[in-house]
Amino acid sequence: MILFIEQALNGLQYGSMLFLLASGLTLIFGIMGVINLTHGAFYMVGAYCAAFAVLSTGSFLVGIAAALIGAGLYAVLVEVAVVQWLYRRDHLYQVLATLGLILFTNEAVSMIFGRRPPLMDIPPLLQGSVPLLPGLDYPLMRIALIVTGGLVAIGLWALVNHTRVGMLIRAGADDREMVDALGVDIRRLYTLVFGLGGALCGLAGVMAAPLLAIEIGMGERVLITTFVVIVVGGVGSVRGALVGALLVGMVDSLGRAYIPQLLLLSLPATTADTLGAGLVSASIYLLMAIVLLVRPNGLLPARG
Amino acid sequence: MAEWSAQQQAPILAIDGLRKAFGALVATDDVTLDIRAGELHALIGPNGAGKxxxxxxxxxxxxxxxxxxxxxxxxxxxxxxxxxxxLGLGRTFQITQLCPDFSAIENVLLSIETRGGGSFDMVSNPRGNAGAIASARERLAEVGLGDLAARRAETLAHGQRRQLEIAVALAREPRLLLLDEPMAGLGPEETAAMTRLLDGLKRRYAILLVEHDMAAVFALADRVSVLVYGRLIFTGTVAEVRSDPQVRAAYLGGEPAC
Amino acid sequence: MMTSRLRLAVVAGGLFLLLAAPFLAQPTGSAGLLGLANRIAIYAIAAVSLDLILGYGALVSFGHAMFFGLGGYAVGIVAFHTGSGEPLLGWSGSNAALIVWPLALVACALLAAIVGTLSLKTSGVQFIMITLAFAQMVFFVLVSLQSYGGDDGLLLDRRNTLPFIDLSRPTTFYYVCIALLIGWTAFCARIVNSRFGLVLQALRQSERRSINLGVDPFPFRLTAFVISAIGTGLAGVLWANYARFVSPDMAAWSKSGEFIAIVVLGGLGTLLGPIAGAAVFIALEQILSIWTEHWMIVMGPILTLVALFGRRGLAGRLFGERNG
Known part of the structure; x- marks a missing residue:
């Protein structure tokens, strides 16, 4: 039981990180209709900025600021320099253009920061564990990540439902022409949403950096998982991103813990090992396949 | 020969108590309507009536x-x-739906090819099928596009695309033609030409014509149905529609019937 | 008239270069050049296959590397069992290309049928994401296959064998690849201009029109998807034989991206364009990587520029009108 709760918390923590990435990506798609592969690169840029800021100042808070600003600014730069020319083009060209940007970003980061992965320690304030239940101590850093995800979810909900920008976001997702007709400077709204998405990636980057390896290519792996989250949750919907992120986080974490054990019950050890490893890595994609069979548009799509 | 009368013909299409609502907006409200063999039935109504x-x-x-x-x-x-x-339902669209990269004749060929839903034949080239080509050319000639067979649909003028849509719909020898505002966006001469074209199709096909151009409707239709706010308020011959006070009030706005 | 003659000249010139590559490579004494030509030929088969659905069907598959990888691994795994004497599901294995290659292609077709059935429930950006995700699943499954080398991949002792043809000779193997490239491209051109191709292209241009003409889109798109996967699988089979090495990288997301880049660079919906695209892309990669280890910093922006400005690709002007 303790193991189950611990794995569920791990799932919550992973889901929380995925939500930080997926919410920005799904908003960008919902509002601008653009598929942006560079999103994973924003996450990597955030993690690197944080790691080097912490390394040179020793302050985690400076690291957070560096990640938010670094990733946010890079996102704005990417939008202004490349993505804004692609809004009315076919998705194919958006894929190709942002694919090129990924290659560029990966190489640029390795040239600037070096090929050796930087290390980032858990800040003193968040070190150690807290006893949640008798027999269950859970690391504070992971709890912090879960809390961050929760706060961002509340913040985004408030932003989308209770602010002027949020109203434009909702209107834009439903009817781009109407927002145009309102005379709103749609270009600035787009850049703003892109920057916001980038900053959320940076936040994910700095919070995950002490827990995961910081390396070139970290962005793409998480990007593809983020796509799974969005497909499961429904494209364009923040609520869908939340549900999808939690589901994917849980399935991944519980799958890792239980699939090998379950297989060992019924199969010889060598077969169970090979098959188990395969199934564990395939679990979230199988989840996606099942959702597609039942609800092709995802669990909570933005429209109808 | 006796006057042609819709009443004597069997219905091709019968709509019975049809209802469709979007939230509180009832777009189709208990509509009952039939189209009879060989009849040209016009459906008119103000914008947003649910046509x-x-x-x-x-x-x-x-x-x-x-x-x-x-x-x-x-x-x-x-x-x-x-x-x-x-089953034999052919249609044209209010906003033309053609294959822009295909030539005019390829658009018609496609229609002939897909009568049974399209083929998985990966070897033979439909452009080499002499019978289909001849029949496609005939259709193009019939709608007045005989000289433009090789032109890409994208490069055709708006009115020509409207004509091509009709050729595409005819090529499958439909049992019922649904024409959704074929005159929309046409100039006076083009409208006259389109009216002549439709007049030529009359009796050969059952046609449901949705149209705003009253002159065309009154010139072509056997019967007219009037749709207002999703409800069918009247169905009758052209003469009856023109003189019906309810229709004039609701739709024709008292303007002199032309 | 001018363009059609020019078109013929360019095609003939390209064909001549492909056929003459071994002789051009010989005097320079460089086996590297023949290898380069061979890699181009193999990638070209994958690119032509992808163009069939990308250019003619508007199905943006961002996961075609899964078929490249599966084709390669099918060859690799059979070779592994044949070499080690351990039977594979009771079969002692074979080294005959005429047995192994069709087997690999059938595996690709099956995977494509499953992935296609699920992915085609959606369209647009979801289709892109889903094909990418399934390819990533295949990638991770390949990584987890510890008995077949896991992350490190699998070395093949020797190439598959054909009767009367010695595939172990580089020049012979090259010509087999070229023959398959020409044959496959001709087959795809035939499909594009066929009755099936007419419907497939109509679905790309106006799905609504097509449905209202009586077309059910799904079986047409699925069939095209499977054919395209078989071609890409063939490229994977040839790659495994060429490199005598397979690794999960064959199914990596970046490989799928490369295939898309090659098709767009060469010219979407032209079939011959992607062959030129493969040549330019592979050669450019080679030249840039000799020039600097940071060659991605140049290659990345080139792809971005191609997407921003190169709407019609290398072959766009020449083969401007799409077939059909």
């Missing part, structure tokens, strides 16, 4: 909330759109 919603339900792109649609006596209410088309 397009009705057409999309007849074609199957939109599912009604209640009511039935019978095509040639068969209940097609739950049939998917591509299957309805195969």
């Amino acid at each position: 397009s919603t009705l057409i999309t339900q007849i074609c199957g792109e939109l599912k009604p909330d209640a009511g039935r649609i019978l095509f040639d006596g068969r209940d097609v209410t739950r049939l998917r759109p591509h299957l309805r088309s195969r």
Whole structure:
């Protein structure tokens, strides 16, 4: 039981990180209709900025600021320099253009920061564990990540439902022409949403950096998982991103813990090992396949 | 020869108690209507009356909330759109839907090719099928595009694209033609030409014509149905529609009938 | 008239270069050049296959590397069992290309049928994401296959064998690849201009029109998807034989991206364009990587520029009108 709760918390923590990435990506798609592969690169840029800021100042808070600003600014730069020319083009060209940007970003980061992965320690304030239940101590850093995800979810909900920008976001997702007709400077709204998405990636980057390896290519792996989250949750919907992120986080974490054990019950050890490893890595994609069979548009799509 | 009368003909399409609502807006409100063999039936009504919603339900792109649609006596209410088309339902669109990269004749060939839903034959080139080519050319000539067979659809003028849409619809020898505002965006001369074209099709096909151009409607239609706020308020001959006070009040706005 | 003659000249010139590559490579004494030509030929088969659905069907598959990888691994795994004497599901294995290659292609077709059935429930950006995700699943499954080398991949002792043809000779193997490239491209051109191709292209241009003409889109798109996967699988089979090495990288997301880049660079919906695209892309990669280890910093922006400005690709002007 303790193991189950611990794995569920791990799932919550992973889901929380995925939500930080997926919410920005799904908003960008919902509002601008653009598929942006560079999103994973924003996450990597955030993690690197944080790691080097912490390394040179020793302050985690400076690291957070560096990640938010670094990733946010890079996102704005990417939008202004490349993505804004692609809004009315076919998705194919958006894929190709942002694919090129990924290659560029990966190489640029390795040239600037070096090929050796930087290390980032858990800040003193968040070190150690807290006893949640008798027999269950859970690391504070992971709890912090879960809390961050929760706060961002509340913040985004408030932003989308209770602010002027949020109203434009909702209107834009439903009817781009109407927002145009309102005379709103749609270009600035787009850049703003892109920057916001980038900053959320940076936040994910700095919070995950002490827990995961910081390396070139970290962005793409998480990007593809983020796509799974969005497909499961429904494209364009923040609520869908939340549900999808939690589901994917849980399935991944519980799958890792239980699939090998379950297989060992019924199969010889060598077969169970090979098959188990395969199934564990395939679990979230199988989840996606099942959702597609039942609800092709995802669990909570933005429209109808 | 006795005067042609819709009443003597069997219905090709019968719509019975059709209803469709979007939230509080009732776009189709208990509509009952039939189109008879060889009849040209016009459907008129102000913007937003629900004419397009009705057409999309007849074609199957939109599912009604209640009511039935019978095509040639068969209940097609739950049939998917591509299957309805195969039964002999041909249509044109308010906003032309053609294959822009195909030439005019290829668009018509496609229509001939897909009568049964399209082929998985990966070897033979339909452009080499002399019979189909000849029949496609005939269709193009019939709508007045005989000289433009090789032109890409994208490069055709707006009016020519409207004519091509009709050729595409005719090529499958439909049992019922749904024409969704074929005169929209046409100049006076083009409208006259289109009216002549439709007049030539009359009697050979059952036609449901949705149109705003009253002169054309009054010149062509056997019967006219008037749709206002989703409700069918009147069905009758041209003469009856012109003199009906309710229709004049609701739709013609008292303007002198032309 | 001018363009059609020019078109013929360019095609003939390209064909001549492909056929003459071994002789051009010989005097320079460089086996590297023949290898380069061979890699181009193999990638070209994958690119032509992808163009069939990308250019003619508007199905943006961002996961075609899964078929490249599966084709390669099918060859690799059979070779592994044949070499080690351990039977594979009771079969002692074979080294005959005429047995192994069709087997690999059938595996690709099956995977494509499953992935296609699920992915085609959606369209647009979801289709892109889903094909990418399934390819990533295949990638991770390949990584987890510890008995077949896991992350490190699998070395093949020797190439598959054909009767009367010695595939172990580089020049012979090259010509087999070229023959398959020409044959496959001709087959795809035939499909594009066939009755099936007419419907497939109509679905790309106006799905609504097509449905209202009686077309059910799904079986047409699925069939095209499977054919395209078989071609890409063939490229994977040839790659495994060429490199005598397979690794999960064959199914990596970046490989799928490369295939897309090659098709767009060469010219979407032209079939011959992607062959030129493969040549330019592979050669450019080679030249840049000799020039600097940071060659991605140049290659990345080139792809971005191609997407921003190169709407019609290398072959766009020449083969401007799409077939059909």
